[in-house]
Amino acid sequence: MSExxxxxxxxxxxxxxxxxxxxxxxxxxxxxxxPNGYLHIGHAKSIVLxxxxxxxxxxxxxxxxxxxxxxxxxxxxxxxxxxxxxxxxYEWAGLYFASDYFEQLYQFAVELIExxxxxxxxxxxxxxxxxxxxxxxxxRESPWRNRSVEENLDLFxxxxxxxxxDGARTLRAKIDxxxxxxxxxxxxxxxxxRGAVHHQTGDAWCIYPMYDFTHPISDALxxxxxxxxxxxxxxxxxxxxxxxxxxxxxxxxxxxEFARLNLEYTVMSKRKLTQLVNEGHVEGWDDPRMPTIAGxxxxxxxxxxxxxFCNRIGVTKSDGTVExxxxxAAIREDLDRRAPxxxxxxxxxxxxxxxxxxxxxxxxxxxxxxxxxxxGSRELVFSREIWIDRADFREQANKKYKRLITxxxxxxRNAYTIICEEVVKDDEGNxxxxxxxxxxxxxxxxxxxxxxxxxIHWVSAAAGVPAEVRLYDRLFSVPAPDGEKDRPFxxxxxxxxxxxxxxVVEPSLAQAEPGDRFQFEREGYFCRDTAxxxxxxxxxVTLRDSWGGG
RNA sequence: UGGGGCGUGGCCAAGUGGUUAAGGCACCGGACUUUGACUCCGGCAUCGCAGGUUCGAAUCCUGCCGCCCCAGCCA
Numbered sequence: 001m002s003e004x005x006x007x008x009x010x011x012x013x014x015x016x017x018x019x020x021x022x023x024x025x026x027x028x029x030x031x032x033x034x035p036n037g038y039l040h041i042g043h044a045k046s047i048v049l050x051x052x053x054x055x056x057x058x059x060x061x062x063x064x065x066x067x068x069x070x071x072x073x074x075x076x077x078x079x080x081x082x083x084x085x086x087x088x089x090y091e092w093a094g095l096y097f098a099s100d101y102f103e104q105l106y107q108f109a110v111e112l113i114e115x116x117x118x119x120x121x122x123x124x125x126x127x128x129x130x131x132x133x134x135x136x137x138x139x140r141e142s143p144w145r146n147r148s149v150e151e152n153l154d155l156f157x158x159x160x161x162x163x164x165x166d167g168a169r170t171l172r173a174k175i176d177x178x179x180x181x182x183x184x185x186x187x188x189x190x191x192x193x194r195g196a197v198h199h200q201t202g203d204a205w206c207i208y209p210m211y212d213f214t215h216p217i218s219d220a221l222x223x224x225x226x227x228x229x230x231x232x233x234x235x236x237x238x239x240x241x242x243x244x245x246x247x248x249x250x251x252x253x254x255x256x257e258f259a260r261l262n263l264e265y266t267v268m269s270k271r272k273l274t275q276l277v278n279e280g281h282v283e284g285w286d287d288p289r290m291p292t293i294a295g296x297x298x299x300x301x302x303x304x305x306x307x308x309f310c311n312r313i314g315v316t317k318s319d320g321t322v323e324x325x326x327x328x329a330a331i332r333e334d335l336d337r338r339a340p341x342x343x344x345x346x347x348x349x350x351x352x353x354x355x356x357x358x359x360x361x362x363x364x365x366x367x368x369x370x371x372x373x374x375x376g377s378r379e380l381v382f383s384r385e386i387w388i389d390r391a392d393f394r395e396q397a398n399k400k401y402k403r404l405i406t407x408x409x410x411x412x413r414n415a416y417t418i419i420c421e422e423v424v425k426d427d428e429g430n431x432x433x434x435x436x437x438x439x440x441x442x443x444x445x446x447x448x449x450x451x452x453x454x455x456i457h458w459v460s461a462a463a464g465v466p467a468e469v470r471l472y473d474r475l476f477s478v479p480a481p482d483g484e485k486d487r488p489f490x491x492x493x494x495x496x497x498x499x500x501x502x503x504v505v506e507p508s509l510a511q512a513e514p515g516d517r518f519q520f521e522r523e524g525y526f527c528r529d530t531a532x533x534x535x536x537x538x539x540x541v542t543l544r545d546s547w548g549g550g
Numbered sequence: 551u552g553g554g555g556c557g558u559g560g561c562c563a564a565g566u567g568g569u570u571a572a573g574g575c576a577c578c579g580g581a582c583u584u585u586g587a588c589u590c591c592g593g594c595a596u597c598g599c600a601g602g603u604u605c606g607a608a609u610c611c612u613g614c615c616g617c618c619c620c621a622g623c624c625a
Contacts, residue, residue, distance in 0.1 A: 007564075007573080034625050069624060125623055132621055136552045139621090170623050180553040182621050191623035211625050235554055235620050257555085259618095264561085270625095312574060314563050316556090319618060323561045326575050336588060343585095371588070402586060411584050446584080455584050521585045547586045 006052055009315040011256055015057060015226060027059035027225045031085065031092075032215070034066045035077035035199070037270045038285045039084045039293045041306070041327070042261040048310035049258070050228055051090040060093035062222055067099050068214050070196035078199070084293040089303045094222065098214050099200040101221060105209045106160065108217055108247045109171060109189060113152045117246050118189060119145055120155035121172045128170075131177070132185050138178035139185045145174060159192060162206045166192045173213075175242065183239045189213040216240040219253040227253045230260040231319065261313065262321040265474040266291045267482050267489055281493055282475070286531070288538050289475045289497050299472065300517050300527025300540035305331040324474060328541045335517060335525045335540065340368040340375060343413060343457040344505040344520040344537070346469055348387040350433045350461065353418060356384040361462060364443070366414035378508045381463035382415050387504050392456040393434060395423060402454030404434070409447075411455040413521060417442040457521050464504040467535040469526070471499040503537075510535065519543075 006012075018024045029050040033043060054061035063085055067073050085092065112118035121144045123131060133139030147155070156171055158164065171190035179185055187210070194206040219227045227240075234257045244252045260268075267273065268291060276282050276290070285292050288299035296306065309330040313322050343366075362382040368375040392403040392410075404410045409419045416438040424433040439447055446452075474494055481492040505520075512518070514530040517540065524542040528535070 009563090013566095032625095036625080066625065072624075121623095123623095128623075129621075134552085134621060138552090167623065172623095182553080185621085188623050193623090208623095210623075215625090231555070232619055233625090237554090259556085312562075314574095316563075318556050318563095320562065323575070326562065329575055332587090341585075370583090370585075400586095413584060415584090417584095442584095444584090452584085454586075457585075519585085519587085522587075523585090524587095543585075543587050545586070 006056065006311045007314060009258075010317070011049070011226070011228060011258060011315055012053060012056075014254075014256060015053060018225070019057065024225045027054065027057050028061070028093075028223050029054050029059065029226055029228060030062040030064050030219065030222060030224050032064045032066045032098075032218075032229075033081055034069070034073065035081060036069070036072040036074070037077060037274065039081055040268055040273065041263060041291045041293070041296065041309075042268050043084075044088060044293060044306050045261045045310050045313070045315075046228070046230070047085060047088055047090065048307050049315055051085075051088075051092075052307075052311075053226075053228075054093070059225075061090070062094040062096055062224070063092035064094075064096040064098065064218060064222070065200075066211065066215065066218075067097050067198070067200060068208050068211060070193055070198040070208060073199055075199040080294070084297075087293065087297060087303055088306060096218070096222065097200050098209075098218050099198060101214070101218055102201060102205055102209070104221065105214060105217055109156065109209070109213070110153065111247050112173070112189070113156060113171075114149060115246065116149060116174065118152070118171055118173050119147055120152050120159065121145070121170050121186075121188075122168070123170075125167060128188075132182065133177070135182070141177050142172070142186065145186070156190075159190065159207050160205075162194055164192055166194055168192060171207075173239075173242070175239075181235055181238055183212070183236050184242070187212055187239060212236055212239050213243055216243045216253070216255075217247070217249065220244055220249040220251050223251060224253040227255045229255060229257055231257050231317065232260075233257055257317065258315045259317055259319040262319065263291060263327065264321055264324050264479040265476050265481070265494075266324075267476070269482070272482065272489060275490070276475075279490070281490065288470070288472050298527075298530055298538065300525065300538055301331050302334050302517075305334040308334065321480065331525070331541055332544060335519065337372075339517045339519045339525055340378075341366070341370065341521050342378075342506055342509055342518045343380075343459055344467070344469065344503050344509065344523065344526070345387040345389050345457065345459045345464070346471075346501050346503045346520075346523060347390040348459075348504050349390045349393060349431065351386050351388050351418070351458070352433060352435050353384050353386070353438045354421070354435050355437045358384055360384065361460075364415055378506075380414055381460040381507055383460045383462040385461035386412070386458045387461055387464060388412075388434075388456055388458045390431075393420070393431070395431075403456055404453070409450070409452045411442070411452045412438075413455050413457045415443065415458070416440065417447055417452050457523075459504045459506050461504075463507045465507055465510045465535065467503050467505045467509065467537060468532075469501050469503040469537045469539065470529070471501065471539045473497050473499075505535075505537075512537075 051061045170188045286294035364380040418436040422435040477494040481489040512528040517527045525540040526537040
């Protein structure tokens with residue numbers, strides 16, 4: 001996989017220092033999604049970071065499902081996530097579930113209780129909230145905080161046995177109710193979820209460990225050296241360290257936080273993406289307009305382009321919003337290099353070449369790539385009647401318009417030059433057909449003594465193949481759809497995010513396989529849709545266009 | 551008004567006291583061109599603000615200002 005190299009970042013520097021100082025002799029990372037939804041481009045940033053770092057330093061990276069909340073999770077998501085990670089080009093060293101550690105986690109909780117570092121609390125959720133205090137006022141200690149070790153042990157065992165109802169009790173860490181960091185105010189370690197059926201452990205458990213307790217221990221059990229997570233967990237780091245400092249942990253991974261990805265013209269939160277799907281604004285999680293990995297894949301993005309994008313945006317602690325242009329540039333660069341060129345007319349306008357013999361068909365050849373002969377060529381069919389795009393003709397225009405005008409001459413890409421002699425209109429004045437003449441001496445060489453205005457693409461009317469083409473644009477019409485506090489993000493949906501046209505494509509495209517990508521010359525990059533039986537092409541991205549208009 | 555973070559060109563981002571302040575995207579010129587693409591050449595910042603330390607500061611100190619995160623028995 002030829003790819004742009006990975007720039008350094010503060011996390012890689014930490015790793016290099018740890019390797020240089022001998023703190024670690026090999027590095028081990030992990031990508032720890034909760035299987036409660038589909039992965040999106042933001043997850044890709046984390047995946048590329050974690051797996052990329054492991055790859056570059058000859059280390060390993062695990063895929064671990066953080067499945068401690070049975071209410072929200074489902075097996076469907078674990079399969080989808082595995083597929084997405086693989087598709088991005090990575091293979092995990094180990095595949096784990098936090099639920100694999102439930103028994104060990106339980107024993108570590110017992111250890112905490114025995115050390116007097118955890119207690120069973122009978123406060124209700126609402127009471128806990130009251131006792132917690134506020135950002136500026138310290139909290140109060142739970143009246144159950146000083147139960148004996150024996151009583152705590154007994155109660156915790158009975159929690160596990162299923163003796164108590166959901167919400168009746170929790171196991172809490174005994175830290176400091178006056179801590180300025182809210183996470184240290186005796187956080188919950190275990191809660192009761194009796195009715196739940198866990199996708200991995202079934203009904204084996206009715207108490208479930210919290211993230212803050214599970215994560216550091218899972219990391220330690222797997223020998224993770226650097227536990228990379230996003231900025232919102234910065235405040236949890238003291239708790240992460242507290243847990244490992246107070247149990248007999250095999251090692252103490254270092255948690256390092258980086259900024260999550262924000263992308264313009266889209267939303268990234270699971271909640272909002274779910275709304276887009278459930279409210280019918282898109283067709284599903286893999287709708288080509290979605291920022292999900294599945295959506296990008298169906299749109300036609302390549303794994304390499306997404307990896308490249310993640311490397312281009314870097315890894316820091318400052319949270320910014322990346323322009324769509326960066327993602328688009330990454331896929332354009334990749335596809336420019338590898339996508340075969342084809343011709344497709346998106347808004348067909350009939351052209352009759354009056355001096356071309358009726359019934360005659362000619363086989364022409366077009367290179368698959370203008371700069372890479374090794375990609376070969378494909379056959380084109382030329383005939384008396386062809387289609388060109390309506391946007392490539394104007395009855396009159398100034399010199400800057402490098403397309404066809406009445407009386408003007410243009411080159412038909414990979415074929416002859418034509419001059420428009422006559423415009424045929426219907427009763428309402430709409431242009432329905434152009435009558436042109438061609439110059440038989442211009443195949444593969446320029447006409448003598450004159451210069452054509454430009455080059456336009458075309459497809460034989462006789463041999464062209466009908467196809468549906470879906471022109472995708474950004475999902476939202478403003479850069480930060482969720483930036484407005486008192487307006488729902490749905491207000492900013494782009495009504496033109498999808499335009500479907502009935503196009504005519506060159507014959508060779510009839511053989512395109514689902515997932516095949518092409519450049520439709522002068523239009524953009526397209527990918528044959530993988531979810532349609534018919535010949536449907538999704539526009540991945542337009543070509544860069546430096547033309548001001550005119 | 552508690553705590554934790556962040557502030558380098560339009561966007562992302564290198565930079566770790568001595569460099570003309572990398573690079574990418576975008577943008578603006580120009581060359582090339584059977585894709586208004588690609589490619590190629592050129593242009594495009596004094597580092598949130600104000601003080602201070604130093605021969606020398608984006609890099610150190612102080613004080614402001616702005617933005618983000620935290621009061622789930624979510625992750």
